[in-house]
Amino acid sequence: MFKTRLMTACKVMSVVFTGLAAAAPTAAQDQKVVMSHSTKSFAFLTYFAANTMGYFDDLGLEIEEVRTGSGSKALAAMVSGDADVYLGSTATAFKSREQGVPIKIFAPIVRQLTSSIVVTRDWAEEHGVTKDSPLEEKLAALKGARIAISGPGSGADQAARYVIAEAGFDPDRDVELVAMGNNAATYMSAMQAGQIDGFSTSPPHIHIAEQEVDGVILINMAAGELPALDGYFYIGMMARDGWLEDNPDTAARLAAALKMAMDAVHDPERNAEVGQAVYDGYYSDMDRDLFQRVWEDQTMSVPTTLDMDDQTMRDVIAFYNRFSDQQIDENLISETVTDEATTAATALLE
CATH class of the missing domain: 3.40.190.10 (Periplasmic binding protein-like II)
Incomplete structure (x- = not known):
């Protein structure tokens, strides 16, 4: 089960959705994770798929979703500790690190620039x-x-x-x-x-x-x-350094759930089931035929692996630096990206 909090300046609304069960490795103990992101944009498609297919549940994770309306507010929620994990632009992690904010990208969400x-x-x-x-x-x-x-x-x-x-x-x-x-x-x-x-x-x-x-x-x-x-690493899953150090198993289970969603989205026999789950969980107010067109367009933005190699991250920095007065140093890659969770996730799923 996952819970969504829609955060605005004046009120908090709670909506509860029921995740759809699927066969997967089980975890010994449920762990609550507060997840912040901006909107219901398809830029978070891999996460939406993992959530609505019940993969986080299957791995012993209880997700509470905080939807803030903007990327800056979602990032602030994670940095302040109101949220544990933030879904957002990979360039944001580098800019934050450069400004002394200790956060890391620990898993991929979307591998296309969706704008x-x-x-x-x-x-x-x-x-x-x-x-x-x-x-x-x-x-x-x-x-x-x-x-x-x-x-x-x-x-x-x-x-x-x-x-x-x-x-x-x-x-x-x-x-x-x-x-x-x-x-x-x-x-x-x-x-x-x-x-x-x-x-x-x-x-x-x-x-x-x-x-x-x-x-x-x-x-x-x-x-x-x-x-x-094509293939640009746009959206990642991020957390504070301290949270990742204190919760390595939880981070690994989050990454594993994402990989399960990737596999399901790219499986022709399961793609329609995942699409229906995402529609029911996030887009039921949208015309179903319109959703289907978007779904068919967007599934290629879902990664096929958890890989986050250095060249991919250099491409992120090069894209940002091309039109920004504040340049990001490539030396920040080792401080801003960690593969510990994705490596552990791969072992968990074997």
Whole structure:
């Protein structure tokens, strides 16, 4: 069983979901873990799958979920000790470590940069591109576009800047990036009003825009459409150094549950079952057909292994440093990433 707390400035709401049981190694004693993350974004898909399929339960873990509404609040909950584990951007761990905050990445969640770009159909037709146009044509069409992002320095901002630069344009001169906060409904209203041409964000919002306001998904990063970022280690499971030192077995069981979810998602015979469990646990308020389209797009973002090699982490740092004034030093990798939990998880599952 897992419990979700939706954290806002003025209230706490508790919702209890029942996990679906599955055969797995058992643990001797239940251990409560408070897990913080921002929203119901598909960027946390591996975790959602492990939770709704009951894999944490099977390994003796009781998950209490704290959903904060923003990545910074979710990170703060973990750093302060209100949460044990944080799900978020891998670059965040390096930035935090550089600022003296002792946290480590100990397991992978998503291996695609999920922030994608959706545009209005009028804009797409005017520029002669469709969802299925060659990537080179879609990139070339971006010059002069007005693209909404959540804010400067956000994942959506960095993703948009990377795409624009890959097209050979200057993100600050050739495209207008409009900071509009985190509310996707605001983006869609602005698209319909002609105030912006599109926006950059993670699924399911690009698919919702496609269905509800006739948007066109121009660049689907989560599906690996941009080769330069295919396989990018975007979201990781993180904890304070002290918590990892005090709870090595719990960290290993968390990583093992993630690996069980990875295997199930990539198993053609179990994929539909996992999708239904995730839908029931997190997205039952979404149109089922829409969910299915998002699910089919997003499953490739789920890793196939627990590996977190140095080159993968250097790619994370290179991506962040490309458009940031505050550079991350590669020497932080050994301090910020640990494979102790994933190594122990592999042994647990053998």
